[in-house]
Structures are given as structure tokens and as C-alpha cells.
Amino acid sequence: MLSIKNLHANIDGKEILKGINLEVKEGEVHAIMGPNGSGKSTLASVLAGRDLFTVTEGKVTYLGHDLLELSPEERASEGIFLGFQYPIEIPGVSMVNFMKTALNEQRKHKGLEPLSSSDFLKHMREKKELVELDTNLTNRSVNEGFSGGEKKKNEIFQMAMLEPKLAILDETDSGLDIDALRIVANGVNKLKTPKNASIVITHYQRLLDYIIPDYVHVLYDGKIIKSGGKELAFELEEKGYDWLKKGVAV
Amino acid sequence: MSSEIINIENKTKFLDLYKENINLIRNGSPDYINKIREKAILVFEKLGIPDKKNENYKYTDLKKEFENGFKTYLSPKNIKFDIKDIFSCDVPDLNTKVILLLNGWYYDRENPLQELPGGVIIGSFQKAMEIYPELVKKHFAKYADIEKDGLVALNTAFVKDGIFLYVPKGVVVEKPIQIINVLMDEEEGFTSHRNLYILEENSQASVVVCDHTLSATNFLTNSVAEFYIGPNAQFDYSRIQNEHNGSKQVSHLFFHQERDSRVTDSTISLHGGLIRNNVSAHLNGEGCENNTYGLYLTDKGQHIDNFVFIDHAKPNCVSSQLFKGVLDDFATGAFNGRILVRKDAQKTQAYQANNNILLTDDVDIKTRPQLEIYADDVKCSHGATVGQLDENALFYLRARGIPKKEAKLLLMYAFAFEVIQKIKVPALKERITDLVEKRLRGELSRCNSCQMHCCNP
Ligand SMILES: Nc1ncnc2c1ncn2[C@@H]1O[C@H](COP(=O)(O)OP(=O)(O)O)[C@@H](O)[C@H]1O
Numbered sequence: 001m002l003s004i005k006n007l008h009a010n011i012d013g014k015e016i017l018k019g020i021n022l023e024v025k026e027g028e029v030h031a032i033m034g035p036n037g038s039g040k041s042t043l044a045s046v047l048a049g050r051d052l053f054t055v056t057e058g059k060v061t062y063l064g065h066d067l068l069e070l071s072p073e074e075r076a077s078e079g080i081f082l083g084f085q086y087p088i089e090i091p092g093v094s095m096v097n098f099m100k101t102a103l104n105e106q107r108k109h110k111g112l113e114p115l116s117s118s119d120f121l122k123h124m125r126e127k128k129e130l131v132e133l134d135t136n137l138t139n140r141s142v143n144e145g146f147s148g149g150e151k152k153k154n155e156i157f158q159m160a161m162l163e164p165k166l167a168i169l170d171e172t173d174s175g176l177d178i179d180a181l182r183i184v185a186n187g188v189n190k191l192k193t194p195k196n197a198s199i200v201i202t203h204y205q206r207l208l209d210y211i212i213p214d215y216v217h218v219l220y221d222g223k224i225i226k227s228g229g230k231e232l233a234f235e236l237e238e239k240g241y242d243w244l245k246k247g248v249a250v
Numbered sequence: 251m252s253s254e255i256i257n258i259e260n261k262t263k264f265l266d267l268y269k270e271n272i273n274l275i276r277n278g279s280p281d282y283i284n285k286i287r288e289k290a291i292l293v294f295e296k297l298g299i300p301d302k303k304n305e306n307y308k309y310t311d312l313k314k315e316f317e318n319g320f321k322t323y324l325s326p327k328n329i330k331f332d333i334k335d336i337f338s339c340d341v342p343d344l345n346t347k348v349i350l351l352l353n354g355w356y357y358d359r360e361n362p363l364q365e366l367p368g369g370v371i372i373g374s375f376q377k378a379m380e381i382y383p384e385l386v387k388k389h390f391a392k393y394a395d396i397e398k399d400g401l402v403a404l405n406t407a408f409v410k411d412g413i414f415l416y417v418p419k420g421v422v423v424e425k426p427i428q429i430i431n432v433l434m435d436e437e438e439g440f441t442s443h444r445n446l447y448i449l450e451e452n453s454q455a456s457v458v459v460c461d462h463t464l465s466a467t468n469f470l471t472n473s474v475a476e477f478y479i480g481p482n483a484q485f486d487y488s489r490i491q492n493e494h495n496g497s498k499q500v501s502h503l504f505f506h507q508e509r510d511s512r513v514t515d516s517t518i519s520l521h522g523g524l525i526r527n528n529v530s531a532h533l534n535g536e537g538c539e540n541n542t543y544g545l546y547l548t549d550k551g552q553h554i555d556n557f558v559f560i561d562h563a564k565p566n567c568v569s570s571q572l573f574k575g576v577l578d579d580f581a582t583g584a585f586n587g588r589i590l591v592r593k594d595a596q597k598t599q600a601y602q603a604n605n606n607i608l609l610t611d612d613v614d615i616k617t618r619p620q621l622e623i624y625a626d627d628v629k630c631s632h633g634a635t636v637g638q639l640d641e642n643a644l645f646y647l648r649a650r651g652i653p654k655k656e657a658k659l660l661l662m663y664a665f666a667f668e669v670i671q672k673i674k675v676p677a678l679k680e681r682i683t684d685l686v687e688k689r690l691r692g693e694l695s696r697c698n699s700c701q702m703h704c705c706n707p
């Protein structure tokens with residue numbers, strides 16, 4: 001589904017991704033862990049098409065497309081979803097209008113008719129229940145005045161609404177208490193099908209108690225320095241990252 | 251109706267115009283008006299038309315506009331048109347009858363004044379000077395200070411017609427009154443209407459004004475409106491400015507507020523070659539509230555200049571200014587917000603914000619707060635921003651599949667919404683929402699349903 005080969009990216013001439021290789025297949029869950037500042041969010045942003053970062057080398061193929069050729073909106077319509085580490089507040093744009101526009105633009109991209117208002121509202125009601133999102137939140141402006149936890153839940157709600165093929169969740173678990181964490185993980189698990197895949201970026205092994213990954217990767221200084229099964233997460237929880245860093249010449 | 255067309259160019263031309271046509275100008279005006287007129291022309295002779303050396307006009311070059319050689323007429327010109335045929339700017343659910351000014355003259359010459367329930371009077375200012383001299387005398391030229399601005403003096407010297415509204419004590423006019431200023435002629439015209447609004451104690455009214463050009467010719471307008479808002483009265487005044495690029499206008503609004511009165515003045519500038527809006531509010535009693543709002547969407551070399559002056563003369567008043575603008579494609583603009591808190595005006599709260607989005611780097615906006623505070627117990631704040639659309643927000647929307655163009659529109663609309671939200675008349679708010687959306691999409695040519703497309707060359 002997704003194949004990243006030797007990906008290098010920089011910002012203002014500073015290299016941040018230094019040769020990433022990653023293969024994600026349908027039905028798989030990949031966890032990416034690693035210390036702060038190692039480039040996890042940068043990787044997620046580059047995959048979603050943020051032009052702040054310049055790709056200098058490497059290739060990304062997604063469902064047969066050269067992903068790097070596509071605009072962010074085309075990537076979204078082709079099924080890529082980024083759950084933001086820091087969701088953006090947009091005063092004056094209502095959640096309803098935002099989701100309706102997004103959903104219908106994606107449908108247009110696929111050659112489908114826009115959803116009727118009643119179908120849209122029905123769809124929204126179902127997904128809101130799935131992530132136990134407070135009804136009032138969808139009447140407000142996008143993320144405006146949402147608590148940290150509400151913002152994260154709102155990301156999962158949007159994911160549920162848009163039903164992506166490849167979800168990249170950037171620290172969706174951080175700042176969540178255990179109940180919220182369970183709801184978020186539950187949302188992700190319910191949306192899992194044999195056809196889609198997710199990349200879950202996290203700091204904490206605790207999320208992986210709820211979302212069981214097939215693979216765990218450690219990103220450090222712009223490179224994946226170790227990959228393994230879910231047991232790698234436990235090892236990291238216990239030993240930290242230092243034992244891995246030692247093997248890397250910085 | 252006779253029509254008098256005269257070429258005018260600059261200050262001297264205006265003075266000659268006045269001298270040569272003194273009889274025509276004085277004719278039909280009561281003596282008390284003509285006396286003020288004479289004083290005003292002397293002041294105009296002294297002040298002239300403000301140029302960029304004038305501190306208050308430094309960002310708007312009017313000299314150029316006034317030298318352009320427009321024509322004016324000193325009595326109404328007979329232009330026949332059926333409002334319904336060419337244009338329906340009417341906002342549904344507003345007051346029964348649309349009040350029309352054509353080139354600054356009250357259009358319905360057969361019925362110049364109407365009485366609405368409760369003794370409310372609306373109609374031609376020219377007629378009101380004659381029929382209600384006591385009312386007019388008490389308020390006319392009392393709030394619009396001719397000594398401070400040559401253009402106000404000019405308007406006063408040539409005063410003829412405009413809108414007159416009188417709301418007696420305790421009367422509430424429930425439905426908004428809609429006024430349309432139409433400019434239409436085959437010749438380049440200079441117009442200068444004069445308006446007087448009197449709201450007595452405890453009365454309430456709201457007025458919606460649309461400024462429109464209906465012919466492709468160039469126009470220059472210099473209008474003055476005075477508002478007396480009596481004790482505990484409430485007045486909402488909303489303007490939609492939608493004129494073509496060949497149209498230039500300077501408007502002067504003077505609000506005089508007595509104790510506990512409330513005024514909300516919103517100006518939505520959708521289109522116009524050059525727009526200079528002067529708004530001044532004198533808070534002359536305790537407990538006044540004044541809200542002065544503006545939204546401007548300016549592009550294609552257009553120029554917008556909002557100049558606000560809030561005079562806190564008495565304690566315990568609250569004023570808020572909110573002006574927001576989107577500038578694109580060689581547009582230029584200015585915002586000047588002056589707040590004066592006089593020595594006695596303790597417990598004043600005065601707020602001001604001006605936010606601008608620049609869509610291209612060929613545009614220019616000057617924003618200038620001016621706070622003069624002579625009282626010690628006051629709360630004042632001001633803030634100005636000039637920036638681009640929020641890149642993070644733009645990416646967030648695009649990352650959900652919303653195309654760049656659409657995402658930009660959503661953000662611009664969201665930016666404008668803060669001002670639109672303040673409009674109290676629901677039908678008008680909807681209408682403005684629609685107009686602003688169309689304007690931002692570039693689909694607006696005049697009012698929606700107008701058949702003429704003079705602003706698209
Ligand atoms: N907008 C930016 N401008 C400059 N440097 C940035 C920007 N975003 C990220 N970086 C730098 O890139 C590196 C990786 O950051 P990031 O991808 O956010 O790491 P992580 O998500 O793993 O904590 C850090 O050194 C950070 O300072």
C-alpha cells in the first residue's frame with residue numbers, strides 16, 4: 001500500500017529526515033516510536049503533503065501513485081488521513097460545514113454525488129456515537145475552545161467521517177486520560193478493516209495495549225534505527241532509547 | 251423639473267458654481283438654512299478640499315478625484331426608471347416600502363414625506379426643511395462640524411436633499427427601514443446628499459442603506475448624515491456599499507448620542523473604486539454604548555479608507571470598534587481609529603481592533619490607532635494585525651480533502667464572519683452572508699438580482 005524508499009527531507013536547509021525506509025501493507029498496524037525531535041511529526045507531515053518541508057531524495061509510492069506528486073487534498077481524497085499532533089483551531093468555520101465540505105469534496109474527487117443533508121447528518125450522528133463525541137462540539141467552530149482531549153477525539157471523529165485507507169495518527173494518545181485513551185483506541189479498532197492500514201505514532205507503550213501493532217519502529221535522528229514486533233514496545237518502555245542510540249553514530 | 255448640468259473641477263470651480271447659481275441654490279430652502287449655507291461656503295473657501303498634507307486624509311488622495319471634471323446638477327434631473335425592472339436589492343422582510351435616493355435626490359417627488367404609525371416621518375430632507383422647520387433647525391448642522399473638514403463645509407453650503415427620518419419619543423419602529431442610494435446617469439456626476447435622522451428619547455429604529463451605481467459612468471459622492479440619538483434610544487445603521495470601480499465616495503456620519511443610548515453602525519464595503527468613510531460619534535451622556543463595525547473586501551486597484559473618531563465626553567460609556575478587511579490584487583487601504591477620552595469621562599471602556607488579510611504582496615494597508623486619554627480610570631484597548639491567511643489552518647483543511655481555492659474561501663469567509671455576526675437584523679445578516687460569499691468567490695456583480703453588470707468591464 002505504502003512504500004517509502006530512502007526518504008530525505010529538510011526545512012530551511014536543515015535535514016530532518018535522513019533516509020527513511022518503510023513498507024506498509026493492507027490490514028497492517030505500524031507503530032512508530034522515538035524520542036522528541038527525532039522527526040516523527042515531520043515524516044507524518046511529509047506524507048500528508050505539507051510544503052513546509054522539502055523532499056530532497058527518495059521515493060514514496062502509495063497505491064501505485066507517486067505520492068509526492070499529489071497535492072494534500074488529492075492525497076486526502078485518495079484515502080490518506082493525518083491525525084494532527086496539534087490540531088488547528090479555525091474560528092468562524094463550523095465543524096459541520098468543515099466536515100460537509102471535506103466529505104463532499106472527497107466524493108466529488110471519486111465522481112460521486114454530494115451527500116444529501118439528511119444523509120450527511122445521519123452519517124455524522126453515527127460517527128459521533130462511535131467516538132463518544134459531545135454533541136455540542138460539532139456545533140462549534142473547528143477545534144475552537146476544545147480541550148486537549150476533545151481536540152484529539154475530534155481527530156478520530158474526522159477520521160471516522162472520512163473513512164481513510166491509510167490513517168497516520170500523530171501522538172493522538174498524548175494528553176489523554178485513560179478513559180479518553182480507551183475511547184480513541186476503540187474508535188481506531190472499530191474502523192479497522194482488512195483493506196486499510198494505520199501508522200500510529202506514539203511515545204507511550206500504553207496505547208499499544210489497546211491498539212495492537214504488527215510492527216514497531218524506532219525513529220531516531222531522521223532514520224529508522226530498529227524495527228520489530230510488538231514486544232519491541234515493551235523493551236523500549238523498560239529500557240528507554242539509550243541502548244539503541246549507542247549503536248548510532250550521530 | 252429643470253436640469254442644470256455644470257462642470258466642476260476644483261475649489262475655485264465650486265466657489266464659482268456657488269456664486270453663479272446662488273438663486274437656484276437658495277431657492278426652496280428656508281432662511282435659517284441659507285444662513286448656515288453662507289457661513290459654510292466661507293469656511294469651505296478657507297479649508298478647501300483636503301489633500302494628502304491634511305493629517306486626516308494622508309492616505310487618500312481626494313484632490314485628484316475632485317479635479318476630475320464631474321458634472322453636478324442643482325435641481326433633480328428627471329431620470330425615469332422602474333425600480334422593479336432593473337434592480338431589486340430589497341432584502342426580504344424589511345419595511346414595506348423601499349426609500350430611494352437618485353443621484354442624491356429623493357426619488358418620489360409626488361410623495362416626498364410619509365408618515366408611518368406612531369408619528370414616524372420618513373422622506374425627503376428638502377421637504378422636511380420646509381414642513382418641519384423646528385425639528386430641522388434644532389439639529390441641522392449641529393453635529394456635523396463644518397470647521398473641521400472642508401468637505402463637510404462643502405456639503406453644507408450646497409445642501410439640498412437627502413433622507414429625513416424622525417422617530418418620536420417612545421416609538422419603536424419594528425421593521426428596518428431600507429434606503430437605496432442609486433447613482434445613474436449618462437454623464438459623470440457629482441452628488442452630495444445631506445441626511446438627518448432624529449430619534450427622540452426611548453425610541454428605537456433600524457435602517458439599512460445600500461449604495462449602488464446603476465450606470466457605467468463615473469461618479470463622485472460627498473455625503474453627510476447627522477444622527478441625533480436621544481436619551482435611552484436605540485439605533486442600528488447598516489450600510490452595504492456596492493458601487494463600480496469608476497465610483498468614488500466620501501461619506502461623513504456624525505452620531506450624537508445622549509445618555510443611555512445605543513448605536514450600532516456597520517459598514518460592509520463590497521465594491522467601489524474609492525471609498526472613504528468618516529464615522530464620528532460624540533457620546534454626550536452617561537451610559538452610552540457605541541459599536542462601530544466595518545468589513546471591507548477590496549481588490550483590483552480599489553481603495554478603502556475608514557476613519558473613525560469616538561469622542562467619550564461623559565463617564566460610564568462603552569465603545570467598540572471592529573474593522574476587518576481582505577485586500578487583494580493591487581488594492582490599497584487605510585484604517586484610522588481615534589479614541590478621545592475627555593477628562594470627565596471616568597469609567598470609560600473603549601475598544602478597537604483592525605485586522606487585515608493581504609492575499610497578495612502588491613497590496614498595501616496603513617492602520618493607525620490614535621488614543622488620547624485624559625481621564626485616569628478607563629479601560630482601553632487597541633490592536634491591529636496585518637497578515638496572510640493562516641498557513642496551518644489552510645493545510646489542515648486541505649489535509650481533509652478540501653481543495654486549496656475552496657479552503658482559502660472558507661478561511662476568508664470565517665475571517666469576515668466576525669463582523670457579519672454583529673448585524674442584528676436576521677434577514678439582512680443572511681443577505682450579507684450571501685453577498686460576502688459571492689464577493690469572495692468573485693461572482694458578485696452589483697446586487698445579486700441586478701441585470702446590469704457595470705462593475706465587470
Ligand atoms: N517548522 C519547523 N521549522 C524548523 N524546524 C522544525 C520545524 N518543524 C520541526 N522542526 C525540527 O525538526 C526536528 C524534528 O521535529 P519533529 O518532526 O516535530 O519531531 P518529533 O515529532 O519526532 O518530536 C526537530 O529538530 C525540530 O526542531
Ligand SMILES: [Mg+2]
Nearest residue numbers: 040041042085
Ligand atoms: Mg511530534
